[in-house]
Amino acid sequence: MLIIAEKPSVARKISSFLSNNKYKKIKFSKNIYYYYFNLEGKNVYVVPSIGHLFTLSDLDKKYEYPTFNYRWVPSYFEDRIIAKKYYIEMFSKFKNENNIIIATDYDIEGELIGYNILRYVLNKENADRMIFSAITYKDIVRAFNNRKESLNFGYIYAGETRHIIDWLYGINLSRALTKSLFYYTRKFVLSIGRVQGPTLMLVFNREKEIENFKPEEYYKVEALVIKDDKKLKFSYIKDKIKDKDEANKIKNNLGKYLIISNVDKKEEKINPPHPYNLTDIQMDAYKYYKISPKRTLDILQSLYEKGYVSYPRTSSQRLPETINFKEILSNLSLINSYKKYIVLLLEKQILKPNNGSKDDVHPAIHPTGNIPEYLEYKEKLIYDLVVRRFIATFYDPAIIYKINVITKENFVYDYYDIKYKGWLDIYWEKYKDNFVSLKFNVGEKLFIDKVYISKKKTKPPARYNKASLVKKMEELNLGTKSTRADIVEILFKRKYVEGKSIKITELGKKIVEIFERYYPDILDINFTRKMEENLEKLESKPDISLKEKIIEENIEIIKDLSKVMKENEKKIGEELYNFIKDYLNIKKYKNN
Template identity: 40%
Template sequence: SYPAFEIKWFPISEINKKMSHMKEYIDVIKEVSSKCDEFVIACDYDIEGEVIGYNVLRFACGKQDAKRMKFSTLTKQELINSFENAEKTIDWGQAHAGLARHNLDWLYGINLSRALMSSISKTGRFKVMSIGRVQGPSLKIITDREKEIQDFLPEKYWNINIMGTIKQDEIQASHEKDKVWEKEEAERIFNKVNGKNGTVDEVSKAEKKIWPPFPFDLTTLQTEAYRNFRLNPKKTLEIAQQLYLGSYISYPRTSSQKIPPSIGYKKIITSLSKNPKYAELASELLSKNSLRPNNGKKEDPAHPAIYPTGISLKTTDALALKVYDLIVKRFLASFGDIALRESMNIRINIEGEAFITKAVRTKQEGWLKLYQPYSSLKDEQFCDAEEKDAFTNKKTDLLEKETQPPKRYTQSSLIKELEKRNLGTKATRAQIVDTLYQRQYVKNDPLEATDFGIKTIKILEKYSPKIIDEELTKHFEEDMEKIREKKKNMDETIEESKAILKDILHDFKSKEEKIGNELKNALYETSRKEIYFGKCPRCKKGDLILKNGKFGTFIACSEYPGCKLTLTIPGKAKAKYAEEQCQHCGFPLVIIKYPRKKGENYCINPECPEKKKNEEKDKGELNELNEKAKQRKCPKCGTPLVARKSIHGYFFACPKFPKCRHIENIN
C-alpha cells in the first residue's frame, strides 16, 4: 500500500532470507566493539561509504561518532598515512547528504513504484514496475529521443563527387555544396562537370594543436571503455572496482579530472617503467624536465581522477587487462606533449564549379604516442598538389541521399547525458540504465524505448507529470550538494520532499483507475505486438501468434482448433515479425536473430518454392563436401568425417557427436 513515509533501518539479514548469513558479521562487530574504546571508519571515502560506516557505527557498535580515514587507493603506505592522520570526526556533510539521498530514493522509489503496480493490479493484471526520482526522467529522455526518431521526416538531397588524379595521386572530392537540396540543380552541376577535367584553384594548409586528454573521471572511463571495447558502463564500473580493491588503481567512483602532485607522479611512472609493456612510454616521460598533467575542470571533493598506483597487475582476466591498460595509457597520455595535426584543403575548379578534398595527418605525435591504440584520430594521405595543377576526372557520381534521424543513445552516451543534466550520481547512473532494461522499458544497445516504455511515459505525462519532472530531480540533487557542503539542513530537504510526494500521490490516487486501465491496455498491446506475426495465410481469419511448446517456441494460428497451421522457428533463434510477406509464397517473413549475429529475414513457410530451391542447392553442396569429408579421418577416434552446415557456414565434423565433438574448417 502507499503512501509509506515511515523509514527505519533494519539489518538486511532480517528482511532478506538470502542474506541471513550477514547476521554473523554484525554479531562479530557487536562483540568486538563492546571491547573497544576508539573507533575509526575506513569505508570508501564518499557519500555512500560515509553512510555505510555511520550505520555500522550507530547500529552495530552503539556509537555516534568516530575518527575518519581519508584515502583514494588501497596501497599499504596510503592506508598507513590515512590511519595516522585520521580526521577526528565523521564527515557529517557527506553522512547527512548520503542519508538524505537514501531517504529520498526510498520515499520516491517505493511509493511511486507501489502506486504504479497498485493501479495495474486493480485491473486484474500484474506487472513488476518501478519508477523513481532519476529512473523516471531517464526513461523520458530515451522516449523523447524515440519520438524525435518516429516523427522525423527525411529530406532528399544530392551529393556530387568526383574521383581522379592530380599528378600521380588518386583523390576524391565533393562539391562545395555538401548537400544540394534541389534535384534539378544537382543534375545541372553533374551534367556540367561529368567527364570534364579541371584545375587546382587553391591549396591551403593549417596546423592545429591537440592538447593531451584529461585524466579519467568515471563517466569518461565508461565512455572510452564502451568506445574501445563495447563494455557497458555497469561492467566497466565492476571491473574498475575490482582493480581498486586489488590496489591497482585509485578509487573509480570519482567525478574529478584532476590528479594532484601529492599522489607522487614520478614514483608511479617509475613503477610503471618496470613493466615491459609500459617501459618505453614511461621512460620517455621520465626524461622530461618536469611532469605536469593536463588536468580538466571537473572536481570531486572526495577523490582525484582515476590513476594507476604503479603496483604490477596480477590477473589473467582479459577484460580487466584491457580496462587497466586503458587507465594506464590515459594516465601517461595526460603528461604527454601537445600533438600537432596538419590539415590540407584542395579546391578544384571544373567548369566554374568548385570541388573540395580534405586530408588530416599527425605532424607531431606528442601524447598520441602514449595513448595508442585508443586515440580515435586517424591519418589520411596528403596529395602533392600545387595551384594550377591539372586534375584528371576519371569518374563523376551523382548520389541521392536522405537526411538521417537523430541517433539513439547508447548506454555510454546516456550516462554522459544524465551527468550533463545533473541526474543521478556517478555511482548510480549505470545501475539506473540496468534497471530500465530489467523493467523492459528499453531494449537493445543503442537504447530503444519499448512500446511499453513509451506508453508508460505517455500515461505519466498525461496524469502525473511531476513523477518524471527532470527539474524536480535536479532541485533535490542541488539540495543534497548543499547538505554535503553543510549549507542546508538534511531534515528540511526530507520534509520538503515528503510534502511534494504527498501531493503527487494524492493526485495519482484520484486517477488510479484511469492510469491502471491505460497501463493494462499498454501492457496488452505491447505483449500482443511481441507475439504477433501477421494474418494467417491459410484460413485468412486468424492471426499468427508466437507460442511456447514442449520443444520450444513455434508459430500457430489463433483460430486453433479451427485452423491447425503451425510453423517452426530455427532452434536457439529469436523471432520477430518483419511486417512484410515473402514475395515467393505470400507467407509472413520473420526476422531471425541468433546470439551475436545480425538478424536476417526468413520465410516461415516450409513449402516455400524459394526455400525448396535453396535446400536443393544446399543438399548438392553438402553431397560434394561429404565426398571430400570421407577422405579425412577424425584425429580423436579415427572415424571418417562428415560435412555439416550451421548458421556460420559449412564445416567437417565427427559423426559420433556428441560422444566425439571434433570439428574442423572445410579449408
C-alpha cells in the first residue's frame, strides 16, 4: 500500500497516527525520506511530495507568441529545484504498487499534485482518496478508514484547466510585452496575468477616483464640556457647516453651559461573530497586527501541518455538528489565557456556534484542540485569533446601550455603554475603550470648557491595503481563496503597485494604459469573473468536453489578443521604451 502525502511533515504524522507511532523512517537520498509500517499484515509506505512535482512548459523555446504548445514536465526542468528530481525518483520505486491512496490537501491544488504523481510517475489513472480537514490522530484515522474509492475529477479537471489557462495568458502576455521592447532594448521583462490585470485595474480605478475627487471645505463646531471630572466633546447637530460666519454665530450664541434637553437610550443586541474563513482572518490579522494576507496564510498552513488548526483554505463560516466542540474546548481550557472563558461554555448543555451563510467542502478555520508546544511570535498572534474566534462563536450575544444626548443648543453626544458583555468579554482589551459609563439627566447643565471651530475637507475614497484588496477580489470572484494573496504580492514584486496604502505606480499605469488601448478585455473584471464561473461549473460537474471547450475558448481569445499586439508591436515597444527610459531617469534623479 502506498500513501501519497503533500509534504514530509504531513507524511510523518500520517505514519505516526496510522501505526500508533511504530513506523520506520527510511532514507532515500540526502535529506529525503519516506516512511514504512505494517498494518494488519500489509506493508504500508507513506511517501511525501514537496508540493507540485510537475509543471507546464513550452515545447519550443523560441520565445515566439502566441504559443499553445504546452505539456506537463517535471518541475525541476523549470524552477531548477533539483530536490524535486529525487522526489520523483523516490516515487518511481513504487511503480508496481496497485493499492494507492492520495492523502494530499483536499482542494484543487492538492488533487492535482496527487494526480500528476499518479499518472506521470506511477502510470495509474485513479486511486483511493483520504479526505481530512485537520491533521490530528482522530481525523487521519477516520479519513483512512472511510477513504473514497476515487479521486475528485471535478477538482482535477478544474485545477488542470486553471493551470493551463493561467500558463497560456502568462507566457503569451509576457512575450507580447517583452518582444515589443526588443526593438529597443533587451534589458527588461514585463508581464501581466489573467487575474493580475483586473486586480491592477481595481487599484487603477481607485486611484482615478482619488485624483478626480473634489474636496469640499466645511466647518465643524465642537464644545468641550466638563462631566464628572471628564472632558467630553459635544458636536453641533449640523455636522458640515458650509459657511464660516454661520459657524461663528453658533459659537458666539453659546453661554457658559450646555443644557441637556433629551437623552435617548436604546438597547441593542450584538450577536457573536461567525467562525473564521480565510479572508476574514486575513482581514483581522492585517487590521490588528499588520500581518499581510500572504503571511497570514503561510502561518495558518504551518499551524495546520503541525496539527494545531484546521485546513485554512476555506470559504466556510460554518462549523458542522460532527466536530466535537466540547472536547476541543476542554483541551483548550488547559491554556491559562483561555480557561476563564471556556469554563462558562463547558457548563452549557448544548454548544451551538453562530454559523454564517458561507459554506465550503472544508469547515471554518478552528483549533483542533492539540496544544502547541512552541510557537513563534506571529504564530502565537494568528493562533490566538483562531482560538478566540472559536470560543466567541459559542458565546451569548452582547447587550449594549446606544445613547444619544441632545442639548437645547442643538449639540449632540453619542456613546455606547455595556449592559452585558457576552462574547465581547473575550476581546475586552480591544473593545473596552468603545464604551463609557455615564449618566445624563434632562435639564442638567454642563460647563463649557472650550469651543472649537475646525476647518475640514471631505475625504476621497480610501486606498486599498493588502487585506482590503484581497477582500474586494473575493467579493468580485477574482482568483481563488488560495491565490488571491499571491496575486497581490506579484503586483508589488513587478513594481506595478506600492505602499501600505496601495498606490498604482507610473509603470502600473502605463501597463493599464496600453491594454486599455489595445485589448481592454485583459483588464475587465467581468471577463475574468465569467471564466472563474466556468471553472466552478467544471469543478462541480467534471466533464472533459467542458474542460476542452474552456481551453479552446481561451486559446481563441489569446490568438485575437496576439494578433492585435503583433500589429502594434513596434508602436507599443516604442511607447514602453520611452516611458521606461524616462521612468528610470526620474528614479535615478530622486535617489541622488
